[in-house]
Structure formats: structure tokens, C-alpha cells
Amino acid sequence: MRPLFSQTSVAAVRLVIAVTFAVATMLIDSRLDGLQIVRLAVKTALWPVEQIAGFPANATRAVADWTQTRTQLAGRLESLAIENERLLTEQLKLHTLRAENSELRRLLGVRERVNERLLQAQIERVSNDPFVHRVTINRGIAAGVQIGRPVLAADGLVGQIVSVYPHASEVLLMTDSTHQLPVQVTRTRLRAVAFGTGQLDQLELRNLPATVDIVAGDVIETSGLAGRFQPGIPVARVIEVIRSPGQPFARVLCEPAAELSTLTLLMVDVSDEEVGQ
Template structure:
């Protein structure tokens, strides 16, 4: 040890006083580099593993948060085109009620129906999450379909492209209402009973009309891809392409639209009226004897 200490002191003095020790130090550093690498290898491996695991966990969590954020923002943006057109039509109605935000939950794809003639899928949300039959299902671009059956932890969804699925839609540009039905193909919908003189054009956006109370109004469904006018037929042949990514989407939104009030005469508003008030109104509207 004493010899090593004296040798170290001599080397430091020589390195300080003489410039010829610089190449010697470089050669010695090259010789001891493998030893330093071998000594530091276990520590470097442990640090790399810890950083990799922590980075992977952070990336997975961040990816999940970003997917949910994208779905949330897409859910809000989807209605902007419809609300802009509706604002023009309702500008004079100062007493129009403000639309409320529709609550929703996120879901993920579990499996697809193997039947080639049926367009259905299974998602990871069920009765315990509040899912119900007929609930609208969206992705980041537009309407995907509706829930047809619910179990405790999963649900089956019928896609808009299925040949047995139809829904009321309207042209976002002018408000014309039609029915869009699936064709059995993922990239095609058929718009039914379009009069030959109807103002519908290629590129028009079709949104949910809100009729029948199943789907809330204003959500994108499809975009018109072709309009064929046959001079001998009263209806035009209109095809549309779904805006939702039916074959690629893996994450979805389940909407909880507000309940539709009951119509008068079916246990709704008239059921809460006082019978005396109804009788008084009838007498008031009845013609007088002089007349």
C-alpha cells in the first residue's frame, strides 16, 4: 500500500510537471476501460431496467389518458357542425333552451362476431356500468351503432353497417330527413326513399335527427358518396359512407341521452291535468246557443 501511494504521488507530480505523461494516461485509460465497464455493468443494468419499467408504466398510463382525452374532445367536436347549422335556423328563437351535455362512459372492443353476414361486436361494459339495450355507441368520428344485449360485464353492439339496422337521419346542410339503412358492407349505407327532386348532394353530412328518441340529435352518421337520378323512377338512389371507423376503432363512447317526455294522451301531460280544468276548457271552447 505504501508503494502504491508513493507511485501514485510520483505519477501525479510527473503529470503536473511534464506534458509527456498525457499519452501515457490515455493509454492507461484505454487499458482500464474494460475493467471499468465490467465493474459498472451490474449497476447500469439495474438502472436501465428500473427506468424501462417506470417509463413503460408511465407511457401506458399516459397513452390511456390521451385516448380518453381524444374520445372526450371528439365527442364534443362531433356536434359542432350540426349546432352551427341549427344556430342559423334557431337564431330568431330567443327563448330556445340551451342544449345540455350528454353524459357518457368509455368502452373497449373485446371481440367481433365471426358471422360474415352479421356486423356485431362485444365491448367490455355491461349492466354493472349502467349500459342498457338501445344505448348509442360512438367512436372518435361518429355513430357506430347501438347496444342490442347486455350482460353483467359485457354488451353486444349492432353496427350501423348491418343490413338489419336503420336509423332516422337528416342532411346537416338543409335539415331534410331520411332513413339510413345498413347494406351489410362496412363502407356503405343506403339512404331510403329520397325523392328525385330532393336537395341532397354528394358530400353532404348526414347526422342523427333525434326522431324516435333512440339516438340524440346532431351526431355524425355518414357522408353522401353518390346520388343517382333515374328519370323513370320517383326516388333517387343515394349511397353514403359511414364516418365511424367501423373496422379499425377499438375504443368507444356509450352515451346516456336524456329521457324523452311522453306524448300527450299516453299517460304524459294530460294525465297530470285536473279533470275540472279539462271540463272548464271544453265549456269555454264549445259554441254558444246564440251562435
């Protein structure tokens, strides 16, 4: 094989060519989104590598499950039974609310969400890049997952599907610095946009006037604008409102409702009907 850099000038020329190609690829991928097919093909080819890499963790988890004592299992069963009772009671209330909601929608002539369906998924791996908040889940095209579908956890919104593969999907967490989400404050119905900050425990509402009626503790939920997320999904809680003298805008920092750093199970919203009127 020919040496990589035999002479300095040749080396510099090759470097310039390589850098040009790399930057062009980056721009095509990020601005035009034109390389999804490459990503899909490579990700599919990497499936065996990911399975091998995940084997030690899966095996450890399996061994831990096998070695649980009878007392531990009995304790877990009891707590699950209590939780089940609580959820059944909640479900009774939910049935009533659903019926009321359906009636109100009918009276208002608003389209109803039909065949609402949540698909359970498990996180297989997370990106090891500190600035990319993406996780891979074990459900893909075969399970009916599509790009743009909302992903939820028990406590609230997690993010959305950005790439789908035959048996896996990638979820962009709402804290990723490229993610923006239309939200509203539950108490005042004030609309805003929640920006990911690149930190797992922080979202930011930007461009709100300094005089805005928002306080620490306010709950933030999806507004349903843009049609991607159902309105009313808990997103975050306001932890700090920074109003600097002389600044026209306030900085509103929020903590995500879902504990993003310890997620294992997720729900993908694969309902048939989109939100809208």
C-alpha cells in the same frame, strides 16, 4: 346411444322434426324476440371460452406495449400532449356553446339533457359472421349499460346496444342490414332513414324522390326522431346520388363517419335523460 339415421324414412322424419323446431325457434327469436333470456344465459356461460379465445390477442398486445422503445413512447407522449392542448382549446369553446344552448333551451321551454355521461368501452370481439355486424364490448349491466343506448366513436355514431350481459354488451353497428336510423341532411334539414347495407363502408338513404336536393359530400346526422339518439350526431357523408331515368326514387349512398372496420375504443351514451321535448 341410438344411431342418428338408421333407416332413410326414419331419417327423413327426424330431419323434418328438427327443421320444424329450428325454423320455429328462428321465427320466435326474430319476430317475437322471445328468447333473450336463452341468449343471456348462453352468453354468460360462454364467457370463459371468449376469454380463452381472446387471450393470444391480448397477450400479444401486452407484449407489444412492454417492448415499445423509449423513443416510441416519447413520440407518442408528444403527439398526445399536442392533441390534449387542442382538445382543451376546443373545450373552452364548448363551455361557451353549452351555456348558450342551455339559455336557449330555457327560453324555448325545451327539456335539457341532464347528467350527460359517456362511458368508455373497449371492443372485445366482433362477430365472425360476414352478414352480422355486431361487436361485443367490455361494459355491461354492472356499468349501467342498457339496451337501446347509442354507441359513438370519435368521428361519429357507431350503432346501438342490442343485448346486455353482466360484464359485456353487444353493439349492433349501423351498417348491419337489419338496422335503420332516422337521420337528416345537415345542409338542408331533409329527413330520411339510413338503412344498413351489410357492407362496413356503406349506408343507404332510401325512398327519397329523384328530385331531392342532396349532393355528394353532404353530411348526414341523427335527426333525433324516435327519441333514441340525440340529434346532431355525425352519421355519414354522401358519396354518390344515383338518379336513374324513369325511376321515381333516387338511391343515395353514404360512407359512415366513423371508420367501423378499425374500431377499438367506443363510447356508450349512458346519460340519464332521454332526448325529447
